[in-house]
Amino acid sequence: MAIPYPPHFSLSSPETPIEPLPLTQDDLKKIAAYKAVDDFVESGMVVGLGTGSTAKHAVDRIGELIQKGILSNIVCIPTSTRTQEQALSLQIPLSDLDSHPVVDLTIDGADEVDPHLNLVKGRGGSLLREKLIESASRKFVVVVDESKLVKYIGGSGLAMPVEVVPFCWKFNARRLEEVFGYAGCRAQLRRKGGGGDGDAYVTDNGNYIVDLYLERAIGDLKAASEAMMRMSGVVENGMFLDMATAVIVAGSGGITVKDKV
């Protein structure tokens, strides 16, 4: 059941009784991200920092709590150069998996969340570092607005990202289409600016991303992920299966926390 928002999220007050504005999608992202930080992050932790417009709010909140002296002795591991830059601007102490191979907690957004808390990630392009750091995390808390909930993985009809080496990327895109042909798969190279003829988008790791668009459910997710990872030249895929320990969903009716069972 959704927990209604506390009064401080109301935009009206008894003194100025104005009609409250509806919460925007970004308000919902911020509410979910702040709740994750406030409920899960503690002093002394090693914390993985996610990437994207929702995770950005969590990084802001961690920076704010460090500045206020509420969080201390924290070290954070960013999942992208973008998040690294944001964290540095907030004077958040940073490290990496080489120095801190065990991460207490990572907070990150997602593109899709299915009823079993399986995820699609990587529309922001950071799937490889995200999966590395989130796999090394004792807890992985996902923060989303309700638009990210899907009945099945791929169900949004939007991209399922696959990171591939640039060498012969067309060959791998065709192979991915063949392997998932039964699900009506179309593979498309991601390009800078999102257009159809620009330069290829290049990840932090110097690779390309092939986005898969599926017309139907892909079936056995573990088998599908393993099939991709068996292809030479596929570096990582955007299915994050059985990894999330909790998902915080902010919606118009309030906040829901879904725990892994």
Ligand SMILES: O=C(CO)[C@H](O)[C@H](O)COP(=O)(O)O
């Ligand atoms: O996986 C990601 C980046 O690689 C993001 O977490 C995902 O794309 C969600 O982003 P946003 O919070 O901006 O909707």
